[in-house]
Amino acid sequence: MVHVSATPVLALRGVSKRFGAVQALTDVELEVHAGEVVALVGDNGAGKSTLVKTVAGVHPIDEGVIEWDGKPVSINKPHDAQGLGVATVYQDLALCDNLDVVGNLYLGRELLRRGVIDEVTMEKNARELLSTLSIRIPSVRIPIASLSGGQRQVVAIARALIGDPKVVILDEPTAALGVEQTAQVLDLVERLRERNLAVILISHNMADVKAVADTVAVLRLGKNNGSFSVKDTSHEEIIAAITGATENAVTRRAGRRSAEAAK
Amino acid sequence: MSDTSKVDKTDGVVEGQTTVAPADDPTAAAVSVVDPRLLVREEGLKGYWTEFKRKVKGGEIGSLPVVLGLIVIWTIFQLKNDRFLSAENLSNISFYLSATGMIAIGLVFVLLLGEIDLSVGSVSGLASALFAVFVVNHSMNPWLGLILTVLIGVGIGMFHGWFFAKIGVPAFVVTLAGFLGWLGLMLWLLGSTGTINIPDTGPVHLLSQRSFFMDQAIIGAYLLAALGVASLLVGSLIEQRRRKAAGVPFRTNGEIALRVGLLAVAAFVAAYVLNSSNGVSNALVIFLVCLVIVDFVLRRTPFGRKVFAVGGGIEAARRAGINVSLVRISVFAIAGGFAAVGGMFFAGQTQSASLTSGGGNTLMLAIAAAVIGGTSLFGGRGSVWSALLGMLVIQSIQTGLDLLNMNTSIQYMITGAVLLGAVVIDSVSRKSQKAAGRA
Numbered sequence: 001m002v003h004v005s006a007t008p009v010l011a012l013r014g015v016s017k018r019f020g021a022v023q024a025l026t027d028v029e030l031e032v033h034a035g036e037v038v039a040l041v042g043d044n045g046a047g048k049s050t051l052v053k054t055v056a057g058v059h060p061i062d063e064g065v066i067e068w069d070g071k072p073v074s075i076n077k078p079h080d081a082q083g084l085g086v087a088t089v090y091q092d093l094a095l096c097d098n099l100d101v102v103g104n105l106y107l108g109r110e111l112l113r114r115g116v117i118d119e120v121t122m123e124k125n126a127r128e129l130l131s132t133l134s135i136r137i138p139s140v141r142i143p144i145a146s147l148s149g150g151q152r153q154v155v156a157i158a159r160a161l162i163g164d165p166k167v168v169i170l171d172e173p174t175a176a177l178g179v180e181q182t183a184q185v186l187d188l189v190e191r192l193r194e195r196n197l198a199v200i201l202i203s204h205n206m207a208d209v210k211a212v213a214d215t216v217a218v219l220r221l222g223k224n225n226g227s228f229s230v231k232d233t234s235h236e237e238i239i240a241a242i243t244g245a246t247e248n249a250v251t252r253r254a255g256r257r258s259a260e261a262a263k
Numbered sequence: 264m265s266d267t268s269k270v271d272k273t274d275g276v277v278e279g280q281t282t283v284a285p286a287d288d289p290t291a292a293a294v295s296v297v298d299p300r301l302l303v304r305e306e307g308l309k310g311y312w313t314e315f316k317r318k319v320k321g322g323e324i325g326s327l328p329v330v331l332g333l334i335v336i337w338t339i340f341q342l343k344n345d346r347f348l349s350a351e352n353l354s355n356i357s358f359y360l361s362a363t364g365m366i367a368i369g370l371v372f373v374l375l376l377g378e379i380d381l382s383v384g385s386v387s388g389l390a391s392a393l394f395a396v397f398v399v400n401h402s403m404n405p406w407l408g409l410i411l412t413v414l415i416g417v418g419i420g421m422f423h424g425w426f427f428a429k430i431g432v433p434a435f436v437v438t439l440a441g442f443l444g445w446l447g448l449m450l451w452l453l454g455s456t457g458t459i460n461i462p463d464t465g466p467v468h469l470l471s472q473r474s475f476f477m478d479q480a481i482i483g484a485y486l487l488a489a490l491g492v493a494s495l496l497v498g499s500l501i502e503q504r505r506r507k508a509a510g511v512p513f514r515t516n517g518e519i520a521l522r523v524g525l526l527a528v529a530a531f532v533a534a535y536v537l538n539s540s541n542g543v544s545n546a547l548v549i550f551l552v553c554l555v556i557v558d559f560v561l562r563r564t565p566f567g568r569k570v571f572a573v574g575g576g577i578e579a580a581r582r583a584g585i586n587v588s589l590v591r592i593s594v595f596a597i598a599g600g601f602a603a604v605g606g607m608f609f610a611g612q613t614q615s616a617s618l619t620s621g622g623g624n625t626l627m628l629a630i631a632a633a634v635i636g637g638t639s640l641f642g643g644r645g646s647v648w649s650a651l652l653g654m655l656v657i658q659s660i661q662t663g664l665d666l667l668n669m670n671t672s673i674q675y676m677i678t679g680a681v682l683l684g685a686v687v688i689d690s691v692s693r694k695s696q697k698a699a700g701r702a
Contacts, residue, residue: 096572107579108583109583121509
């Protein structure tokens with residue numbers, strides 16, 4: 001089992017966020033430890049993206065506290081989040097098609113040598129990073145346009161790691177991927193955990209969640225609706241928490257059966 | 264990624280690093296970065312040829328249309344008039360291409376963003392008028408006048424860029440307004456006098472057809488050629504050494520020799536031809552120096568990288584922390600500045616500022632040059648060398664038509680056709696790039 005630190009790297013305590021008349025988040029709690037993958041699940045509109053954006057600094061929180069290594073911090077702009085060590089990979093990967101892999105990995109933070117872009121060191125570091133993550137792409141000098149969807153996704157994730165973050169947020173990294181590419185990305189998530197990073201994974205796919213996550217945090221209508229350890233929770237329990245359908249045909253039948261069995 | 268089976272060698276194999284991952288063991292812990300399906304260039308000349316064929320098929324034609332175009336154009340004109348390929352005429356081409364070429368350099372920046380600047384022709388005309396007014400009417404020092412004129416060009420570009428980046432007016436419309444507005448300002452400035460003749464001193468003399476590098480010394484042209492070849496050679500060798508030391512793929516000695524050799528042949532042949540006429544005009548030398556500097560800025564500095572990034576994906580650039588508005592404004596400022604410099608070159612050519620400066624098809628020729636040279640209208644792809652290559656084609660056509668005493672009407676039609684042809688080539692190559700998964 002993965003070692004989990006005592007103090008969470010990132011903790012949200014009673015976080016609330018309003019957009020006009022909409023209460024997007026109400027008293028949400030979330031803890032992520034180093035070396036832990038927390039899956040954030042919930043129906044559309046449950047507040048997953050809003051929650052992630054508060055951590056990424058896109059939307060400042062209205063109430064509550066964000067703790068970093070146990071100390072309260074304020075995250076008001078994306079820059080604050082990056083400064084702390086939060087890297088976010090959004091669903092639309094936002095890569096520059098015309099630049100090569102190295103160019104994209106270092107976009108906006110090129111390494112300089114006497115004021116000139118140091119392509120050699122960047123290429124060397126990029127190759128090292130990609131090979132430690134076992135990412136396989138044709139060449140680091142190939143334009144992003146010629147990569148497949150899965151390869152782009154792993155490049156986008158690798159890009160998040162260039163700044164040496166402590167928390168990586170992945171917004172539906174497998175949503176648009178095929179079987180093999182999904183497997184690649186899930187492998188990569190596990191490797192992030194092995195590097196002792198805290199990972200927040202947003203996903204609609206329960207199979208993915210069960211495969212890589214340690215903890216599942218469920219959001220429903222902007223509120224916490226349970227946090228489960230993946231090992232001892234069934235698929236149905238998570239689905240029930242997501243939909244709020246603790247009482248439905250399935251649970252009733254199950255309840256009746258167990259009652260009959262008890263007789 | 265198709266037809267990959269034949270190619271299995273990698274170039275620049277570095278010791279101590281696996282290059283081809285075992286295909287049957289995808290789960291190996293430390294697989295190499297290199298995908299076994301990778302298309303890699305074979306070693307040697309054959310590798311270049313197969314890679315070249317593949318790139319052409321995939322729509323990455325680069326400067327191929329230019330080379331083909333030049334061969335066709337030069338053949339046709341030479342057949343029609345055997346003075347076309349004479350040293351004197353080629354030397355004329357090399358002199359006259361620098362003015363529009365300067366404007367095209369600025370346009371390359373704008374095109375890299377995927378935008379267009381329709382005002383550069385008018386700005387160049389306005390620049391020559393301003394310079395004439397400063398120097399002739401106000402007896403200003405010509406060098407001061409030059410600096411002031413170029414700064415005004417930069418300011419005009421920033422003005423366009425500000426409307427585009429901050430207000431959100433499409434660049435097409437802003438610069439169309441500029442096209443009319445600056446033309447009007449130029450006509451107003453020259454209104455009473457019509458044409459102002461500029462004395463042949465200072466920058467105007469430097470840019471005129473009677474000013475040559477090292478005063479027509481035979482050694483001058485060869486010195487320039489040798490300098491260019493030597494810097495490519497030394498630069499390539501230094502880069503090769505650094506890459507070897509860092510353990511990343513590097514160019515082999517053969518490749519470097521081939522590239523340096525090609526440049527050497529082109530440079531020394533050009534030097535010989537120009538020497539058989541009058542020598543290398545200073546205007547051309549300044550144009551070439553600008554190309555080298557701008558190419559370096561675009562490819563090797565963070566600013567250049569930002570220009571390419573904004574051209575490739577605005578959202579990606581913004582999320583990477585790039586100030587998109589600033590990049591846009593500075594790119595339009597650069598275009599305005601180079602347009603003003605181009606205007607100075609025109610003033611040097613004609614020793615005057617007239618009501619027709621920068622008018623006519625100056626704008627179209629500059630756009631055509633950039634696009635023919637291989638810079639995409641769709642942004643993110645291109646190089647400033649397209650300004651030189653494209654202008655070689657354009658100026659050859661212009662000079663050729665002049666030699667044949669073609670009517671202006673015919674010249675306009677042919678120029679229009681060439682521009683359309685260039686854009687068609689760009690669009691088609693972009694389509695096949697998409698089909699080949701490279702755009």
